[in-house]
Amino acid sequence: MNTRSQPGKTSNGSQSLSQRNPAALRLLAAIVESSDDAIVSKDLNGIVTSWNKGAERVFGYSEEEILGKSITVIIPPELQSEEPQILAKIRAGERIEHFETVRLRKDGQRIQISLTISPIKDERGTIVGAAKIARDVTRLKKTEEAAFRLSAIVESSDDAIVSKDLNGIVTSWNKAAERILGYTAEEIVGKPITLIIPAELHGDEPRILANIAAGKRIEHFQTIRCRKNGERIDVSLTISPVRDQNGKIIGAAKILRDVTQQKRMEAALHMSERLASVGRLAATVAHEINNPLEAITNFIYLAKHQPGLTDKLKRYLDSADQELSRVAHIAQQTLGFYRDSSQPESLAASEVIDGVLAIYDRKLKLKKLRVERRIEPHVTVCTVKGELKQILSNLIANAIDASKDEGVIIVAAHRSVDSRSHRHGIRISIADHGSGISEQDKKNIFVPFFTTKQNVGTGLGLWITKDLLEKRGGHIRFRSSNFTPTGTVMSIFLPSELPLQTSEFVA
Amino acid sequence: MHLSIPNPLHLVDQKPPLPFLKERPQLDPSETHGRPKRILVIDDETVIADSVVDILSLHGWDAIAFYNGLDAIEFARKNCPDIVISDVVMPKPNGIETVLAIRELCHTARILLFSGQAATTDILRDARAKGHQFELVQKPIHPDQLLKKISSLKNS
Numbered sequence: 001m002n003t004r005s006q007p008g009k010t011s012n013g014s015q016s017l018s019q020r021n022p023a024a025l026r027l028l029a030a031i032v033e034s035s036d037d038a039i040v041s042k043d044l045n046g047i048v049t050s051w052n053k054g055a056e057r058v059f060g061y062s063e064e065e066i067l068g069k070s071i072t073v074i075i076p077p078e079l080q081s082e083e084p085q086i087l088a089k090i091r092a093g094e095r096i097e098h099f100e101t102v103r104l105r106k107d108g109q110r111i112q113i114s115l116t117i118s119p120i121k122d123e124r125g126t127i128v129g130a131a132k133i134a135r136d137v138t139r140l141k142k143t144e145e146a147a148f149r150l151s152a153i154v155e156s157s158d159d160a161i162v163s164k165d166l167n168g169i170v171t172s173w174n175k176a177a178e179r180i181l182g183y184t185a186e187e188i189v190g191k192p193i194t195l196i197i198p199a200e201l202h203g204d205e206p207r208i209l210a211n212i213a214a215g216k217r218i219e220h221f222q223t224i225r226c227r228k229n230g231e232r233i234d235v236s237l238t239i240s241p242v243r244d245q246n247g248k249i250i251g252a253a254k255i256l257r258d259v260t261q262q263k264r265m266e267a268a269l270h271m272s273e274r275l276a277s278v279g280r281l282a283a284t285v286a287h288e289i290n291n292p293l294e295a296i297t298n299f300i301y302l303a304k305h306q307p308g309l310t311d312k313l314k315r316y317l318d319s320a321d322q323e324l325s326r327v328a329h330i331a332q333q334t335l336g337f338y339r340d341s342s343q344p345e346s347l348a349a350s351e352v353i354d355g356v357l358a359i360y361d362r363k364l365k366l367k368k369l370r371v372e373r374r375i376e377p378h379v380t381v382c383t384v385k386g387e388l389k390q391i392l393s394n395l396i397a398n399a400i401d402a403s404k405d406e407g408v409i410i411v412a413a414h415r416s417v418d419s420r421s422h423r424h425g426i427r428i429s430i431a432d433h434g435s436g437i438s439e440q441d442k443k444n445i446f447v448p449f450f451t452t453k454q455n456v457g458t459g460l461g462l463w464i465t466k467d468l469l470e471k472r473g474g475h476i477r478f479r480s481s482n483f484t485p486t487g488t489v490m491s492i493f494l495p496s497e498l499p500l501q502t503s504e505f506v507a
Numbered sequence: 508m509h510l511s512i513p514n515p516l517h518l519v520d521q522k523p524p525l526p527f528l529k530e531r532p533q534l535d536p537s538e539t540h541g542r543p544k545r546i547l548v549i550d551d552e553t554v555i556a557d558s559v560v561d562i563l564s565l566h567g568w569d570a571i572a573f574y575n576g577l578d579a580i581e582f583a584r585k586n587c588p589d590i591v592i593s594d595v596v597m598p599k600p601n602g603i604e605t606v607l608a609i610r611e612l613c614h615t616a617r618i619l620l621f622s623g624q625a626a627t628t629d630i631l632r633d634a635r636a637k638g639h640q641f642e643l644v645q646k647p648i649h650p651d652q653l654l655k656k657i658s659s660l661k662n663s
Contacts, residue, residue, distance in 0.1 A: 290623025291552050293647035298558035301650040305565055328647045 038113075038134040041120060044091060046071045046083055049129060058113070058136045060106030074103045076110065090119045090130040100137065112138045160256040163242060166213055168193045168205055171251060180258045182228030196225045198232060212241045212252040225256065234263045293328055300324065344472070347388065349379040349413045349426055356392040357411070360400060367405050374412040381426045381494050387468045388494075394461035395430045395490045401453060402434025402488060418475075418493050425474070425495035436482030445478075469494065544589040546570045546657070549579045549605060551597045555646075559592065562650045563657075576605030580612070587613035590660060595622040595630055595643075603634045606641070617660045621646055621653075 032039050038055035042048050048071055051063040059066075059074050066073070072083055079102065089096060096117040103113050117132040154161045160177035164170050170193055173185040181196050188195060194202055201223065211218055221237040239254040303309075304317045350373075357364070357371060364371060381388065399409045409432050416427035437445060437452075444450040446466045451459035466476050473495045480488040546568050550556040556572035563570035573579035576597060583591075591609055595602035606618045623646030634641065644656060 290646045291555060294621075294623060295552065295554040295558055297647050297649055298555065298562060302558060302561050302565070324647075325649065328649075331647070 035133075036135075038136075039131065040071075040134070041129055041131045042071050043129040044087060044127070046087060055134070058105075058111070058134060059103065065106075074105075076102055076104050086117060086130070090117065091127060093119055093127060095119065103134070111136050112141045157255075160258075161253065162193075162256070163251055163253045164193045165251040166209060166249070168209055177256070180227075180233070180256065181225065187228075196227075198224055198226050208239060209252070212239060213249060215241055215249060217241070222259070233258055234260045289327070289331055293324065293331065297321070297324055297328070344383050345385065346380045346382050347385055349381050349428065350375045350377070352381075352385065352388050353392060353411055353413060353428070356389055356396055359393060360396055363397075363400050364409075367400065367403060367407070369400060369403055369406070370408045372408055372410045374410060374414075376414040379413055379415055379426055380496070382496055383472050383494055387472070391465045391468055391492060392428070392430075394465045395492070398461065398490070399430050399432040399434065399488070402436070403432045404434065407433050416493060418495070421495075423473075423495045423497070425493055425497075427491060427493050429489055429491040431487065431489040433485065433487040436486035436488055437478075437480040438482050442480065446476075465492075544568060545586065546590040546592060547573060547579050547583065547588045547609070549573045549576060549591065549593040549597075549602065551575060551594060555594070559650075559653070562653070566654060568657075576600040576602070576608070579605055580608045583609045583612050583616075588616050590617045590619065590657060592619045592621060592657075595620050601630060603630055603639070603641070607634075607639065618642070619644065619656065619660055621648060623647065 032052050035052060035054045038058040039050075039052045040048060040055045041050040048066050048069055051061070051066050056062055061074070072080060075083055082101065086096065096115065099115040099117070101113060101115060102110050105111055113134045114137050115132055115134050117130050119127045120129040120131050122128050154172075154174050157174060157176050160180045161172075161174045162170060162177050163172045170188050170191055173183070173188055178184050183195070194205055197205060204223065208218060218237065218239040221239070223235060223237060224232050225235045226232055236257045236259050237254055239252050241249045242251045242253050244250050300317055300321050304314065304321070309317075353373070353375060396409070396411070403409060409430065411428070411430055413426060413428045415424070417424055441450075441452060445462050448460055448463040450463075462476075469476050469492055474493050476490065476492045478488060478490045546563055548556050548559045548563070548570055550559070550572075551574055553572075553574050556574055560570040560572040571582070573582065576593075577600065579591070579593075580600075588609070591606055593602040593606050597605070600608070602620055602622070606620070609616055610618065618641055620641050620643045622643060631641070631643065642660070644653070648656075
């Protein structure tokens with residue numbers, strides 16, 4: 001309650017004026033009658049003694065209805081205690097200003113009002129009652145609430161929402177704008193919007209402003225904006241004119257959405273589609289060349305077995321045979337085990353791993369590599385044997401190639417629960433202390449035809465590995481460092497149960 | 508029942524050995540048992556059928572090339588082979604149909620399929636659904652490996 005004590009002096013002036021001048025008195029009465037606000041008076045018992053037209057409008061009671069009645073009829077039941085307090089203050093000669101409270105209209109509707117109440121004194125200065133001015137602020141309150149709600153929405157939006165005037169000066173800047181563009185509201189409000197427009201696009205701004213001034217809306221305008229740190233981001237803009245109460249355009253509101261991530265995802269999708277079609281093409285080509293390859297291999301073999309070959313001719317044929325086996329290797333890697341049409345079966349992990357290690361026995365011995373097996377006993381995995389062999393042999397071959405002589409390769413297998421999908425399955429890890437993968441190469445190791453082994457690699461091993469795993473509901477992850485201590489850990493997960501739909505790859 | 512089918516192999520004339528075979532460094536074990544075993548090689552790609560037959564002959568096998576399944580089945584009706592090597596994806600009858608027909612005629616014949624095409628997957632899946640399991644090798648297969656494979660078939 002906002003009160004102010006004004007003992008003794010308030011109405012002396014006006015009373016003497018009205019006494020002296022009946023015209024002035026009539027003028028005052030006219031002012032009261034024509035006021036938009038309710039102006040009423042009551043005595044010290046709270047009995048209404050006057051009630052202007054404004055009061056009739058605000059509270060719904062006519063003058064005849066309420067004169068002589070207690071003012072408490074317009075006070076809601078739960079606020080009845082306000083009245084004695086108000087009367088007490090009035091008796092003490094205090095004035096109450098802009099007291100916001102709730103009152104009841106005759107029709108029972110509650111309205112929010114702002115009250116100013118002053119004591120009324122007689123000629124002798126004795127307080128005889130109170131004059132109160134009540135303003136209906138219901139609509140104002142509603143507008144305020146609506147504005148508050150709107151600003152809360154604006155603030156909580158994920159999109160940047162900013163406004164600018166017709167000169168391109170920023171007038172508001174929400175939280176998302178701070179997050180997306182890096183400037184705080186304090187930093188940028190009052191500054192030109194061109195701060196966030198890349199230099200080469202500054203020409204856009206006058207055109208945008210011209211459109212806005214003409215009352216046009218710009219929707220989903222794809223462009224580039226600059227963050228405070230200079231980073232460029234892809235954005236989608238929707239810009240609408242902002243009008244004042246009279247409909248005059250005074251600025252623009254723009255909603256800016258950061259579509260950088262979306263663009264990246266689109267690019268990634270495009271890339272993966274491209275890769276899929278490259279894969280299909282590679283598979284088709286490989287199929288087509290298999291028959292001619294078989295024929296050439298056979299003919300070279302037959303030629304090599306002809307009697308009376310010169311050494312030179314024999315060397316040529318040996319070279320041709322070797323080159324041919326490279327081509328065959330690439331063709332097989334491309335398709336390889338896609339063609340394995342066996343059904344998934346339950347396999348003992350240790351058996352499959354040992355089988356693959358046996359294949360590489362010679363290579364391991366050649367580099368004097370030691371294999372440390374950490375295989376949990378009785379772990380099984382449900383997959384196609386050929387596929388798992390292909391996967392493991394790709395990973396083990398890579399580990400061998402990366403390792404220095406006399407190094408160690410650790411092969412671990414244990415039951416596991418995938419942290420993302422919460423599925424049960426098996427995790428097999430193959431770790432080496434080899435050269436490691438550079439940061440640059442890490443992005444590309446699963447891309448077909450990417451290889452760091454210039455002369456021996458096909459660039460298909462890890463791509464196929466990943467594809468085979470994903471086909472069976474599994475995945476591959478890796479950690480690698482090419483700074484000391486160097487090394488790579490490739491870790492694959494295969495669920496113990498098959499995904500609901502297993503799609504066979506048919507080129 | 509298949510025991511009642513006479514083995515016709517000894518009735519067939521042996522091919523005279525190729526002249527250069529005398530200098531061959533290694534001899535196939537099949538030869539050391541007196542007579543070469545008969546292999547039918549079926550592939551609609553004639554160069555493959557012919558070259559495989561030449562390679563097998565080089566190693567002392569009695570190999571005969573066929574370019575379609577029907578001719579091979581017709582031949583098998585009179586002369587049961589020990590081993591059949593067949594391509595899979597061929598015009599009617601395909602490799603599976605061909606080897607099934609030959610197996611009907613010659614119960615002891617060993618079967619090896621070889622294929623370089625994706626369509627194999629579908630054909631094999633159908634065959635498996637009907638309860639037929641076959642050994643399959645991928646084209647291109649180096650002659651050394653093919654010979655090893657055939658030896659293992661013969662001995663199994």
